[in-house]
Amino acid sequence: MEKKNTIISISERTGFSVSTVSRVLSGKAEAARISKATVETIQQEAKRCNYKPSLLAKGLRTNKTNTIGLVIPSMENIYFANLASTIIRDARAYGYTTVTVDTMEDESNERNGIDSLLARNVDGIIVTPCGQDPAWLENINRNTTPVVLIDRYFNSTELPYVCTDNYQGGYEATRYLLNNGHENILCIQGTPYSMPVRERVRGYLNALRGKGLEERARIVGDSFSIQNGYLETKLVLNSVSRPTAIFALSNTILLGAIKAIRESGLSIPNDISIITFDNNTFLDFIDPPVTRMSQPVNEIGTLSVKLLMQSIDEKRPIDTKLQLQPQLIVCESVANVLLEAERVG
Amino acid sequence: MEKKNTIISISERTGFSVSTVSRVLSGKAEAARISKATVETIQQEAKRCNYKPSLLAKGLRTNKTNTIGLVIPSMENIYFANLASTIIRDARAYGYTTVTVDTMEDESNERNGIDSLLARNVDGIIVTPCGQDPAWLENINRNTTPVVLIDRYFNSTELPYVCTDNYQGGYEATRYLLNNGHENILCIQGTPYSMPVRERVRGYLNALRGKGLEERARIVGDSFSIQNGYLETKLVLNSVSRPTAIFALSNTILLGAIKAIRESGLSIPNDISIITFDNNTFLDFIDPPVTRMSQPVNEIGTLSVKLLMQSIDEKRPIDTKLQLQPQLIVCESVANVLLEAERVG
């Protein structure tokens, strides 16, 4: 009873040819001038036997799979999980299914993963690259399959991307700290040389420079991990000149930093202030709620899918590059040391 | 230059037949007694032109895609994001790629999503069902494609599953509250009738019964959302008999509850205690750190993949049903009202 239901079996049961059945079931009945009666018959039979076309065969024949690839460094990071969530949902709304690759920040995983996506004939790929070299991806985008970058991008690339204006974010976050009287600000970065890090750091440095404090810059760290935030903070808390504020470049780094601070018995923001990049529901519930530069995660996800769809539909590479403005969300993790000085002095 | 690289083009360039090329490139050279020299030639050419087999064609022909489907209610929920993370990584370690479907707790999304997975000939499906009826999935598991349930399962089903021992979790969490002197405990549940909710509630009720407090049971709520936790807590804070403790059945419900409590100006745990299900990094950083029944997320993910692989390899349904023990993590969100009464009295 669970026979195979193919276009062929339907053709045999209805007496029409395979091509006619195909045209009817793929909505080309009109164009092929199939008679109303025939359409009826075939559709009935298709419904009766619960026919579902083989997407493999369809993809093989048409070279279109209605599938996109999503390549991210880590689904464990809530930032990427949120990004993935909106991308998967948006893609579905366009009729696309998403294949997810988690690279764990490893370049060879990235290559293998993308190769696997291409072997599957995905119609497009959204990727947060962990490597530095755009050439490979550019080549794919030009000759094979549309690629859209999110979150991270390359120096001068023809690849379209959508990301936060990281320079602005770094600048404004630092300005906020400066305006609250902090002059000894530690910046804990993630994967060095990645564009977001470089831009955020550039913003940080420029803000310091604006106050003539460039030589006070302190940049440490090397990965977007809790561990990194923890260790770097641990180190600095024991240093001679303890910073009055920490600028964490991601939510993971933030958590590590907070852990270290708590262990040292210091209080946020009384003893040390902290500000972070990223945004998520939990940050409002942390003790104290964390002041942050919020990235527009949903917008990034939605726009990246939209760009990819455009590139797929127009069958050509596009070159849209979008930088979205981050937003400062002020909570209670940054103390105003000017007021404090007044009070004390 | 970016010619198509198929087994056919390689066959033309090397002068060997398509079948020979196929056998060599799919590792069947030995069995087919292809000479060492031929193997060399073909492999060289394949490497030279960077040949990657079409997984569509391969899947169509062999009925094996090395792909699994993952169906979850919401990637926004950090619990499912963590689950997805380990599943995607583990599957990759077995050589499988994962297609993710986000049902948004909607049964028709679930059906469509799974239909789409089947149309793609996935080799197996891991699913957290949002519907109540196992029949459809059981049928798929029997006749078409292996299915493994995670997190939620059905009353009496032949489907294999791996989940937390939710009864035990509900029971122990409630016991912990009772042992701390709470007798007025509000339980805020998620999607009703889902097995985890029913089991956790059963545990809650049984613990109360053990102290002869069954008539004090208060169960409210209807979904695993922040909104639900917020509204139910809001309601109860204004009721005549304010509970002394809240048992939130998920991290989302927890966040909503905390928000409501804060808005009311009450303090945790001095005015009201709270305990939750689930576990994640952030819960340690919340004010105060939240006491919780931790589900073994990674184990659930790993085991579900393992079971699915077993079912795929053995080409038959399996009936392993695993309940993993949750673990109580004591933090600071539950007050001991006995001690307090002593002090006050």
Added chain:
DNA sequence: GTGGTTTACGCAAACGTTTGTGCAAGTATA
């Protein structure tokens, strides 16, 4: 030099679609 193995490969069908082209019968036009 005959018969039987072994070695090394090729032929062609099949997986389930889509689609360009062909063609008979019916209808309209001249």
Added chain:
DNA sequence: TATACTTGCACAAACGTTTGCGTAAACCAC
């Protein structure tokens, strides 16, 4: 009444693999 469209469908190739079977040549034994 011949000509020209139109209607309604069928044929068969193609997408890129895998695989059962067939077979020519070489080798061996006698």
